Amino acid sequence: MKRIVKGKEPSDFTAWKEQFRQAHGKEPEYKDFRMTPEWKNLIQTLLKEQGYICCYCMQRIYGEDSHIEHFVPRDIKNTDPHSMRASDVELNYGNLFESCNGEHWDWSHCGRFKDRESDPILLSPAQEDIEERFCYGLDGSIDAVHADDSAAMSTIRILNLNDTVLKRHRRTAIFTALKNADPKSSNEALIDSYSRQDESGMFAPYCMAVIWALREFS
Numbered sequence: 001m002k003r004i005v006k007g008k009e010p011s012d013f014t015a016w017k018e019q020f021r022q023a024h025g026k027e028p029e030y031k032d033f034r035m036t037p038e039w040k041n042l043i044q045t046l047l048k049e050q051g052y053i054c055c056y057c058m059q060r061i062y063g064e065d066s067h068i069e070h071f072v073p074r075d076i077k078n079t080d081p082h083s084m085r086a087s088d089v090e091l092n093y094g095n096l097f098e099s100c101n102g103e104h105w106d107w108s109h110c111g112r113f114k115d116r117e118s119d120p121i122l123l124s125p126a127q128e129d130i131e132e133r134f135c136y137g138l139d140g141s142i143d144a145v146h147a148d149d150s151a152a153m154s155t156i157r158i159l160n161l162n163d164t165v166l167k168r169h170r171r172t173a174i175f176t177a178l179k180n181a182d183p184k185s186s187n188e189a190l191i192d193s194y195s196r197q198d199e200s201g202m203f204a205p206y207c208m209a210v211i212w213a214l215r216e217f218s
Contacts, residue, residue, distance in 0.1 A: 001134055001155075002058055002208045004125045009093035010045050012038050017091060030074055030090045043068060046098040051203030055097035055125045056110040056159050057166055060205045069099035069111040071124055097125060102163075109160040122155035136209040138217060140171030173206040174213040181218035190214060 016038040020028040033039050043063050054061050055069060072089045089095050099111030107113055114120050123130055133152040135145045142161050144152035156162060177194070181187045191214050194207045204210065 001056060001123070001125050001130050002053065002203065003128065003130045004050050004055055004097065006094055006126050007045075007049055010038075010042060013042055013045075013091075013093065028091060030070070033091060039068075042096070043098065046096065048201055050098055051197045051201060053203050053205060053207070054100035054110055056099055057161060058203070058206045058208060059100050059166070059169060060202075061098060061100050063098075065105075066098050066100050067111060069097045071095050071097060071126075073115070073120065076119065094126070103165050109163040109166055111159075113160045114158050117158055120158045121151070122158050123151050131208055134208070135216075136170065136174070136212045138171070138174060138213065140167035140169070140174065140209070142170070142209070170206045170209045173204070173210050177210040177214055178218055181214060183218065187214050187218050 016033065016036065017028055020032060043066075046068065047061065047063055047066075052061060053059065054066065070089055072095050074090055076089060097111075100109075101112055102108035102110060107115075114122075123133060133145055133149060134156075135143050137143070142156055144156070146152075160166075177190065181190060191211055194204050194210050194214070197203055
């Protein structure tokens with residue numbers, strides 16, 4: 001997984017929430033916000049913030065093939081109203097990401113797959129050490145760096161990040177990069193290119209898997 005650095009909440013999103021409160025005398029819910037012009041703008045903001053890759057698996061997304069993901073699920077507040085995790089999850093910008101819908105909308109991994117869990121506990125793509133918690137194999141598999149890292153292992157399971165098709169995509173990306181690597185150098189320039197957004201603001205799909213492979217296997 002790649003760390004997502006959350007920016008400031010978009011001003012039109014903030015304004016919409018305040019206008020809703022004034023008009024209706026209550027806190028807005030996601031169902032109130034969905035399909036508004038501000039909702040459509042928010043999708044684009046999240047895509048740009050993430051460099052147009054899924055917040056979990058890092059595959060390329062453009063918006064029509066993804067959805068706004070609540071890291072802490074919206075219905076968690078109904079299961080434990082006294083929990084800190086239950087507060088303000090509906091429209092808290094820090095809780096919102098953009099996730100793919102699996103392969104061809106089959107919900108085979110990532111956000112939609114996560115919805116099968118009633119109370120998922122996993123690592124957030126926004127936490128500072130997220131990139132250090134996972135490693136990758138040449139076969140495209142993902143694993144926890146440390147075998148006793150139960151949170152990382154749980155994250156892989158809950159998001160189904162070792163889905164067969166997903167592994168194949170990562171493997172292809174890894175071998176494409178390794179083919180371009182120079183065995184006589186450290187490949188820092190190539191690693192740097194996968195670490196940064198391109199001129200269109202996009203990260204390369206599966207960039208962290210590729211970076212790991214370039215460092216470990218080239």
